[in-house]
Amino acid sequence: MDNLRPIECFVRAAELGSIAAAARKLGITPAAASQNIARLEETLGTRLMRRTTRRLALTEAGRVYLERVAPLLEALERAGDAAVALGGRPRGRLKIACSIAFGRHVLARLLPRFLAAYPEIAVELALGDISADHLGDDIDVSIRFQNQLEPGLISRRLLTVPIHLVASPAYLARAGTPRTPEALKDHDCLAFRFARNGRILPWGFVRDGARFEPPLGVKIVANDIDTLATLALAGQGITRLGAFLADPLIEEGRLVSLFARPGDGAALGTAAEGAASFADPEPLEIYVCVVDRLAETAKIRAFIDFVVEMLTGPWPPRSLSGG
Known part of the structure; x- marks a missing residue:
């Protein structure tokens, strides 16, 4: 040129x-x-x-x-x-943007396999909870939640990640267990604040097909999901975590998942108590995005094909569960 x-x-x-x-x-x-x-x-x-x-x-x-x-x-x-x-074959620097928590707990676990398959690619991760600007930040591909999608992006849905409302056994023993989302107003809630606009992330639920956001008794606010998880483990209250972060902590018994579907055994309380007032925490929809189809070089195409293969399907994907 x-x-x-x-x-x-x-x-x-x-x-x-x-x-x-x-x-x-x-x-x-x-x-x-x-x-x-x-x-x-x-x-x-x-x-x-x-x-x-x-x-x-x-x-x-x-x-x-x-x-x-x-x-x-x-x-x-x-x-x-x-x-x-x-x-050409996939080669060169590949700059990938995604949220901090998803990068730490999902993408970092998958990248060794990707780099083993494509040794001529060098990856740069741009982790942040502010949506990256593909052009201004020189991003090749981004992984975004549904509420981060923007006009002009070409996106492909990857998977749906369950959300858990969680607290430590110590907090629940001290403060009691909320039986419905509406009871969250009377509990210490650990909330996430968006850096870009200063809004607190709402805790969405779906009951009988209708979405709603209950009022929260916000005790601590942070702009990092891992920090909120650490505070929940320390017994400071209830927080909202994606399954990629919450699942291992729940399986180890360090956190308890609240508002589980009656009869599934994941939450405290009986099926009779929860049957009438049960509500699903609204899940995360995950997408892989590029700014233009013509921008899909061999390295970008290789990465998109890889994450589609690794992550598409029901939760948890086999690539993360060891299946």
Whole structure:
């Protein structure tokens, strides 16, 4: 793409707000990027940018040129990636974004098998509970919960993960066991707060086909699910955990799952007590996402095929349960 380098330098500098940032993105020196833009301006016979030591601004001609040329440059890059993907083997850096808890407790357990199958791929994990920006954060593929899906993403559903409302035996012995979700208002609840918008994650339930969110007696708020699990283990209250984190703790007897379906033996109380007021905790729907089909290079396609094979199906998938 060397013959397009001046255009590429101009577009990246306009997008990133500085020539130095464009140079880093392209792996060249700032001086080379500046010279490329100057050559482009000389070829066009007009100034595209006004550059000072503190800021970069497009001229009117620069804005018009960027509007026309940026989509063409992107299309060329994607066409090249698609052509390589058809004939190439999976290789290179693969940047994957997902939530912290899912990354720790699910993806980290699967990656050794993926890397053993594709030794020429190097993985970078971008773990965070703020939805990643595929373009701005240079993300190849993301794994998201349903409420993190955004317009413009192409998504494929992977699996449904059960949610458990859990507390330690010590907390339940001290505070009593809530029999219905409505009783949570009288208990110490350990809640998750979204970093992006500051909202507390609601605890959704489904009863007789209708979804509802009971009021909570929030005692502690944190923006990390593993921290909430640790607090629940320490007897500080009731929290909401995905099965990938909760299941082992429940099996070990360190946490108790509340509001289980009558007769399944997973919760305290009798079937008669719970039959009329039973409610299912709303599960997590998990998706794998890309920003564009043309962006699916060989390495991205290999990863999507891998997680579909490993995770699609009923919970727990065999890849995690050892079956």
